Amino acid sequence: MQIDLTINQKSYSLELDSRVTLLDAIREHVGLTGSKKGCDHGQCGACTVLVNGRRINACLSLAAMHDGDEITTVEGLSDGELSPLQAAFIKEDGFQCGYCTPGQLCSATGMLQEISEGWPSHVSDSLDGPYELSEAELSERMSGNLCRCSCYPGINAAIRSVGEKA
Amino acid sequence: MREFDYVRATDTARASVEGQGAETRFIAGGTNLLDLMKLEVMAPSKLVDISRLPLDRIEEADGGLRIGATVTNSDLAADPRIRASYPVLSRALLAGASGQLRNKATTGGNLLQRTRCPYFYDTDTPCNKRSPGEGCAAMGGETRNHAVLGTSETCIALHPSDMAVAMRALDAKVEVQGAGGETNSFAMEEFYLLPSDTPHIETILESGDLITGVHLPAPRGDRQVYRKVRDRASYAFALVSTAAVVKMEDGRIADAAVAFGGLGTMPWRDPEVDAALTGEAPSRALFDKAADLLLREAEVTDGTAFKLPLARRVLRAVLEEATA
16 A cells, blocks of 8 residues: 655655554665664564654554654654754763664653653652653653663663753 | 555544454554554454544533543643543553553553453463463463453453543443444443453444543542552553542541452452442541452452452552542
8 A cells, every 4th residue: 555654854655565564664665774673562662753743662553554644763853963862862871782772762852842741750749740850750751661781870861961951 | 464454534433334344443543453463363354543533632521521532641641631630540541551652542442452461462372362262371370460350260361451440430431433323322331341251352342333432420539549559660560550539528438439450350340349438437447348348259369369468458558548
């Protein structure tokens, strides 16, 4: 079937089997291999992309369901220069092998937007925002992204350094 | 994944017609369905995508709120009206899954999510829910995440939802559009079916039936608590969870609605528990009596025996908080 995807503000017209996930369409058919396939079951978060500004697991969605949506992958987070989050990951050493990093970056980008919109989390004392990006809030809100190298101290420091400025 | 036809529904009334057929499934978020399709635990021949139908609104209705079926778990948890008047629902939603999944998962899909019984997922083991009559590998197997209430000789699979537990305590009704276009609404205890000897049939939905929304009546109590105990601090299913909606008057419990996750084969609520609490002054003895009633017919295995003392303690803690 024909599917039109808009990825990082560029249009792609693809002829795909209905079974192709959004992640496989991005990686295998468009050739943007930044988004990673980790577990392929929505548990690790390595495939996280932004759809219409919201973070989702690209492995648990069909490409056909995103005809016309605005998709942003890690390749679209920067425009020539690194985004503040990307720069912070380098400064704070937020990775070892790097496999989870694209998902961490997209997820953190979406998460910071959610916090700026005043969304509560499981660990929030009150359901009335606004919320500060405490260590507990950050860990809870990023629990959908695993790092097998366990670089969480660096990842958290990087995200907090950007979140506190936002 | 097996092959399937994909159809995008463009009209709510027509969706039920397009959704007819034993091997047809609706898809909205897809976070559970696609996972199961990858493992070939589910293999529909046709998917009807309802994600762009105008079912994504939360509106005031009949003194309460009507939540459209495709409202995402994130949007529902963050909605100011839900946060203010139905905080137990916000709390339950926020206790489930991850940020990415909540952004995709929908209200209707959450109600219909399947059990996380590992034997249901493992197609190399027998499962009466996946393949009726095949047997049950959970019986005598690893059962830490299984049910103790509402079980049958064929199935002890747990209903995994947090959201539905809060909805059950809030007297929610599920709105269903039938294949003929008519809409009926069902209380949660009518909507879900116990496994009995047909564990593969989990709800009253028939071919073409489409969940269009969930109605929440005005909340019966302003003291609302959701507590979830799990094996890790985040992104895990409940071992035991409890939702309480309580109204206090003159130091007594004027009204109580208590529902449970992690215990039942469906989101659990026991009218005798609510009745035992209503009209009474809160006390440790009263809460213990409520727990006795809740667990009077519990059937445990070696793996689930820990849930009885845990449920007792969680219920006591939740009621202490709700009545304080």
